[in-house]
Amino acid sequence: MPVYQILSNIRAVPAPSPEARQLYSLLKSPHLQALLSAHDMVAQTDYEPVLPPLPEDLPEDEEAMRIVCLVKNKQPLGATIKRDEETGEIFIARVIHGGLADRSGLLHPGDLLVEVNGNPVEGLDPEQVIQILVMIPNTPQSTKTQKPLYVRAMADYCPLQDPAIPCPDAGMVFSRGDLLEIVDQTDIHWWQARKLPSASACAGLIPSTSLLKSKQRETWWSQPFQAHTCIKPSGFRRSFRLWRRMTHRTRRQSCYSCSPNTSALSSPYEEVVSYQRRPDDPHRLIILVGPSGVGVNELRKRLIKLNPHTFQGAVPHTTRPARDGEGTGKEYNFVTKELVSLVCPRFLEYGEYKGHLYGTSIDAVKDVIDSGRMCVIDTEPHSILSVRNKTFKPYVIFIKPPSSERLRQTRRDARIITSCVVNRPFKDVDFEEMEDAARFMEGKYGQYFDRVIVNEELQDACMKLFNDIQLAQEGPHWIPAAWLSTED
Numbered sequence: 001m002p003v004y005q006i007l008s009n010i011r012a013v014p015a016p017s018p019e020a021r022q023l024y025s026l027l028k029s030p031h032l033q034a035l036l037s038a039h040d041m042v043a044q045t046d047y048e049p050v051l052p053p054l055p056e057d058l059p060e061d062e063e064a065m066r067i068v069c070l071v072k073n074k075q076p077l078g079a080t081i082k083r084d085e086e087t088g089e090i091f092i093a094r095v096i097h098g099g100l101a102d103r104s105g106l107l108h109p110g111d112l113l114v115e116v117n118g119n120p121v122e123g124l125d126p127e128q129v130i131q132i133l134v135m136i137p138n139t140p141q142s143t144k145t146q147k148p149l150y151v152r153a154m155a156d157y158c159p160l161q162d163p164a165i166p167c168p169d170a171g172m173v174f175s176r177g178d179l180l181e182i183v184d185q186t187d188i189h190w191w192q193a194r195k196l197p198s199a200s201a202c203a204g205l206i207p208s209t210s211l212l213k214s215k216q217r218e219t220w221w222s223q224p225f226q227a228h229t230c231i232k233p234s235g236f237r238r239s240f241r242l243w244r245r246m247t248h249r250t251r252r253q254s255c256y257s258c259s260p261n262t263s264a265l266s267s268p269y270e271e272v273v274s275y276q277r278r279p280d281d282p283h284r285l286i287i288l289v290g291p292s293g294v295g296v297n298e299l300r301k302r303l304i305k306l307n308p309h310t311f312q313g314a315v316p317h318t319t320r321p322a323r324d325g326e327g328t329g330k331e332y333n334f335v336t337k338e339l340v341s342l343v344c345p346r347f348l349e350y351g352e353y354k355g356h357l358y359g360t361s362i363d364a365v366k367d368v369i370d371s372g373r374m375c376v377i378d379t380e381p382h383s384i385l386s387v388r389n390k391t392f393k394p395y396v397i398f399i400k401p402p403s404s405e406r407l408r409q410t411r412r413d414a415r416i417i418t419s420c421v422v423n424r425p426f427k428d429v430d431f432e433e434m435e436d437a438a439r440f441m442e443g444k445y446g447q448y449f450d451r452v453i454v455n456e457e458l459q460d461a462c463m464k465l466f467n468d469i470q471l472a473q474e475g476p477h478w479i480p481a482a483w484l485s486t487e488d
């Protein structure tokens with residue numbers, strides 16, 4: 001009965017009960033009326049196509065059978081099937097969350113396929129499984145919903161390049177750094193996940209942790225030994241800035257020794273949780289990384305100048321003697337070589353220039369944070385790992401060069417400071433090195449980047465940086481679950 005009819009019936013009652021009055025006022029509400037009207041419209045519409053009639057010659061034990069009619073459009077079925085090697089029977093292997101089969105509620109993992117379009121499935125290709133499936137349902141049906149697990153991908157994956165995936169079309173591509181919501185871990189090899197922020201309701205297949213680890217191990221072992229291929233020292237930071245002073249040779253060594261190729265053997269997914277910094281929590285450490293010459297230092301300097309009471313860098317250490325007017329704790333912490341060697345592991349990065357050591361200690365970073373300010377540092381990307389922990393909860397921003405053309409246009413009047421030639425205009429080779437290094441850094445360390453800022457127009461990039469840092473401190477953000485765990 002339409003809603004207006006019910007309303008008029010209630011109105012016609014001479015002395016309506018309190019329940020009738022309440023029903024009347026509920027049904028009068030515009031939201032409910034809109035809902036009921038939508039319902040009536042849907043219920044009264046004829047939908048195409050009309051489903052075919054059930055087959056007449058149903059087998060005698062029909063009670064154990066389920067006849068399923070799925071009318072497919074261009075969408076994939078959203079289920080994979082597998083053949084039992086011993087019996088030759090074909091089963092539904094998995095139903096993809098949010099896919100056609102899942103939304104229909106008609107197919108379940110473990111269902112045994114008996115017929116497809118009236119033809120026995122025996123000998124049929126999986127691709128031939130189409131609209132009508134006659135099957136024996138799996139009992140008991142597993143409808144248990146799992147609590148989603150949120151992870152950050154620490155590796156790249158492309159289903160089209162994976163010959164082992166049961167159905168490449170059902171696979172999901174992801175790159176290191178992507179946030180994934182894992183909705184199904186029933187299968188030990190193939191999980192189902194969505195990428196966050198999730199626009200698509202349909203999940204995709206991804207390898208489980210153990211499977212992806214074994215794939216990584218295989219790839220790693222099958223690669224020819226390459227001692228230096230991943231390092232392009234010239235593209236890493238090289239300016240002669242204060243504590244960055246180090247020779248080309250030391251930098252190469254420090255890059256090489258500090259960035260072991262362990263990614264192939266570490267966990268491919270990192271569990272993450274949503275985190276919102278409370279006003280009393282210490283500020284998150286802000287780390288800027290980027291290829292040499294891209295403008296990391298320029299941006300950091302501008303940011304600190306913008307608000308020196310809020311942003312601060314860490315005071316570097318050096319073994320060079322203090323000059324007139326220099327006091328320890330201002331430009332530098334002046335220390336002896338012996339002290340540096342004692343506290344070496346507590347250094348984020350360090351290098352040698354003209355016989356003196358220069359470096360940034362983890363304690364210097366902590367001092368800034370303890371003072372209530374936001375510590376903004378720029379480092380080589382491999383140094384991120386030394387502070388990637390619950391104490392610092394670092395927020396890593398990758399400063400990326402713009403397109404080749406814009407890079408050359410915007411740096412037309414800029415000057416580069418290098419260890420070989422001080423203060424000269426940029427050359428083509430500098431841009432090429434910068435682009436190579438940016439690609440390399442994204443490829444190797446992209447999983448640690450919370451944000452990427454393209455440094456095209458300096459002023460714009462600086463404002464983006466400023467806003468991002470505010471957002472980083474005010475959250476919410478996904479951070480490794482281990483950073484919130486109470487265990488050490």
Ligand SMILES: Nc1ncnc2c1ncn2[C@@H]1O[C@H](COP(=O)(O)OP(=O)(O)OP(=O)(O)O)[C@@H](O)[C@H]1O
Binds near residue numbers: 237292
């Ligand atoms: N968006 C930009 N447009 C024009 N010039 C820029 C831009 N960003 C940076 N520069 C200039 O490029 C030069 C190199 O920048 P900067 O010293 O900050 O490099 P860097 O990334 O810190 O590299 P390194 O550590 O090797 O010095 C500087 O002269 C800087 O002013």
